[in-house]
Amino acid sequence: MIEWQWGLVWELAPRFVDATGKTLFAAGGGYGIAVVLGLVFLAMQRVPLPAVRVATREFVELIRSTPLLLQIFFVYYVGPQFGLILAPWTAGLIAIGVHYGAYLSEVYRGGIESVPKGQWEAARAINLPTVTAYRRIVLPQALPPAIAGMGNYLVGIFKDTPMLSVIGVAELMHTATTIGAESYRYLEPYTMVGAIFLAISLPAAFCVNAFEKWVRRKLGMAK
Amino acid sequence: MTEETGRYPLRLEGDGVPMVRFQKVTKRYGPLVVLDELDLDVAPGEMVTIIGPSGSGKTTVLRMLMTLETIDGGVIYVDGEPLTHMVRNQGLVPANSAHTRRMRSKIGMCFQHFNLFPHMTALGNCMEGPVQVLKLSRKEAEERSMELLEMVGMADKRDEHPSRLSGGQQQRVAIARALAMRPRIMLFDEVTSALDPEVISEVTSVIRRLVSTHNLTMLMVTHQMGFAREISDRVCFFFNGSIEEQGPPAELFEAPGRERTRQFLNAVLEAN
């Protein structure tokens, strides 16, 4: 039976603090890309060209139903085949950004579709132009349900960053594996990674919930 | 859609131009014919109530007039001008959005489920159209809205969101919101159907006041036979997408000429 060594935990702490920073950076950067790409995917599914709509729809489905790990490998290794070498960080952020962009476009779509038809009709009945109806009536109501989804995927992207370790991004998981290889200690590094994830994602999920409720209250739509 | 010349006039002229005219209006949902070559005229200032069994096309009449539905045949005229169509090269072509928006400004509507904007206060709901569409200043829009909220007895709830209002209160705000656009035609689509019995009179008394003080043309779909009888100039009984029978309320309710009307009225009165 193996013993938990607190000494090792303190010794490793600085490296994990550093790696936590990198993990948060990867999650934040990937999320930034995803938020924008999600809007692009959404817009492309609403253009008046059926071919673009269908192609985008199919692309979003493809991204959502295949493993992120595979997409990370794809982005990282396809470049060199054509003479284009991407740094692990670049490839990782692109892969994770596109993956979550596909999810976020569905969140945006769901938010807009959750606004009852009667709201559109009432906007029409007071003769609001379409753009104004979106801006004043539909989007403010689409926001609270979208915030919940967006927040969940922010936590989700954070929890998926360990996959970037496979192409050598030095985030938490990569650091733990390196330490394991150096010291033949696995208990503390992997447990610490788990604990760090728990310590960040649980409060984050709580904050997302609180934020959603706050927005609802702010808009006078408390459930 | 091209229309035969002469069959549908480019505009209605002369004495006694109706405020609303449905001419051979057809509406289908797939194979289902909801309105079957409907003809209906409503005179300026007239209050017309539409009754009939569910699925008879009553609500569709109002929704088409509000341009919430597309038209599959025929033409609707409002205030002498085609609503669903516009004039191009001496003929009628389907209306574009500019024409639709110009014509729509003459019409206001209240819905069964109120459809108030939940993220705006009662006052915000009323000011939305005047500010965003009519481009009134906020001060003017607020004055106009407060006057109307006063009229429907909701002035003290001006800063409440819809979720804090009862059904009757929400519907009164919805009426004020529609009136704030100064329409010439008001449409009431089963405005009391979603209300608890004890608050129905809040809404009907507002409509009653509107009839006596405003020179509005009104179309109302309702299941409140007593109210329809008291307030209407004319009652239309719809059956299977067309008007089975119409006339002054006293006549239609006292001595219906058609068997179907009689059956419907008996069934409804028995239920009450």
Place this chain on the structure above:
Amino acid sequence: MAYLDFLQTHGDRLIDGTVVTVFQFFLATAVAVSVALLFGLMRLSQNLAIRSVAVGYIEIFRGTSLLVQLFWIFFVLPLFGINLDKFLAGFLAVGLNMGAYGAELVRGAILAVPRGQWEAAVALNMPRSRRMWRIVLPQAFLIMLPPWGNLVIEILKGTALVALISVTDLMFEVRQINIATFKAVEAFGTAILVYYAMARLFVTPCMRALERAMARKTGKA
């Protein structure tokens, strides 16, 4: 066609990998469904201790990453004398992780069954367990099927991670092919298409068929 050559050369490995992925997927799904039902019901228990265990389980598995859990189970558990074969560790980790998400779906669906249904069952004087099994769960099942459709796709995607503990699934095989040939587009591209085909042509239609069958059975269609 160079791509046809590629398929011909590596077809056996691709098929072997796909078969392993399919096995991992079915076993992980079975684990996830059992775990979800168990902890979902425990989460609704009136007993505080039982409820706390369920909350702890769900929050820990949802709060940390699947990859972390997989490595913990495979690399750390042996240190406590629990040696799991990599194949078993693989689908077990995926199933335990996804089951935590599923438990929340179970709980949400049970709570979404209208109160009147519970009350009607009480009025018929049914015992508590019968109310749950005969009245509430069948309706809850129908409510939770659509979100389970998404979760099952997540399970399929999750199984790709088992390649990282050297289970020879599709992900593992195409990675080996890439290392040997540097044909990344063909190797990873083929795998993406295979996963997509499994999700789109098999998993989703099956879930839809199940939804329709259940809807018919409960008289909702």
